[in-house]
Amino acid sequence: MTDAPRDNAPRLNRQLCFAMYSASRAATAAYRPMLDELGLTYPQYLVMLVLWEDEPRSVRELGEELGLDSGTLSPLLKRLESLGLVERRRSAADERRVEVHLTDAGTALSARATGIPQRLADAAGLSPAELDQLRETLTRLTAALHGSR
Amino acid sequence: MTDAPRDNAPRLNRQLCFAMYSASRAATAAYRPMLDELGLTYPQYLVMLVLWEDEPRSVRELGEELGLDSGTLSPLLKRLESLGLVERRRSAADERRVEVHLTDAGTALSARATGIPQRLADAAGLSPAELDQLRETLTRLTAALHGSR
DNA sequence: CACAATTAAATTGTGCACAACTTATATGGA
C-alpha cells in the first residue's frame, strides 16, 4: 500500500453533489455585489422575483414555488416587510392564510433588478446553448431527486 | 397591459442560478437519510471525504479544498471532534496552524460511506454520460464565476 | 351539529455560510 488516496473511497472532485454545492455557492457569491446594491440577500431576491411575476401570494404559495417552508419564509418575509418592500395581511376568506403584497417600493425595485441575471450569464463563461442545456439538465435532476423520496 | 408576468422581468424558472440552488438543495436532501445513519451533516461529510483522501490537513487546507473559511470550519471541526471522528492539534513547526487528524473511528467510518455517491447517482435519473458532462460543466462554471471577481 | 383530521403559519433549536474583527504567530526587509 502507498500514501495515495484509497481507490475505493469516494473522491471529492469526482462528486456531482459537490460540483452543484460549489457552483450554487459561487453563483450566489457572484450575485452578492449586485444584490447588495438592492439591499437584498439571494433568497430575498428569489421571493421578490416570485412576487414580481404575480402578487399577492400566500406564504404557502411562495413556499411551493421556491421549495421553502414557513420556518425559512416567516422570518425572511418579516425582514422584507421591515425593509418596506412587502406587506403581510391575513386573508379575510381564510384566516389561516397570510397574503404577501408588494408595496410601491417593492414594485419599483423590479426595475433596478432587471439586468442582474444577464450579468451573471455573462460572467458564467458558457455559451447560451450550454447555459440552456445546463439549466434543463439541473431541472430534470431536481425533479428526479424529489421523486425518489 | 394585462395581468400576465411582465416580459422584461426576470422569470424564476428561466434562471440558471435558481436551478443550481434547487438542485443543490435537492441533492443534499437526498443525501440526508444516508448521512443520518453516519451521524453526519453534508458539510461534515465533505470534510471527512477530504481527510479520507489524505490526512492530516490543516484548517486552511480544508478550507481551500472546500471553499470554506475558518468561520465555517472552526465550529464544524469542533463538532466533528466532539463526535470522536477527528482530533485537532497545533502544529509544532508552525504554531499558527491547526492540523486535523482522523481518529480510528474517523478512519473506520469511511467503509460505511463508500456506497453513498453511487446511491445518489442512481436516484438522479440521468445517464452516466449526462452525469459526467453535468459535473464537468458545473466545474467549469464555478471556475469562471470565481475568476470574474 | 360535533369533532377528529387536516391545513397554514409561526416558533424553537441546530448547523451551516459568510462578513468583519480579534489574537497569535511567522516572515521579510531596512
Place this chain on the structure above:
DNA sequence: TCCATATAAGTTGTGCACAATTTAATTGTG
C-alpha cells in the same frame, strides 16, 4: 535586530435551511 506586514485560526453577528413542535382556523364525516 526590529518591526511592519502577512498569515492562521478563532469569535461574533446576521441570515438562511430544515426538523420538530405549537397555535389557530378550516374541512370532512358521522
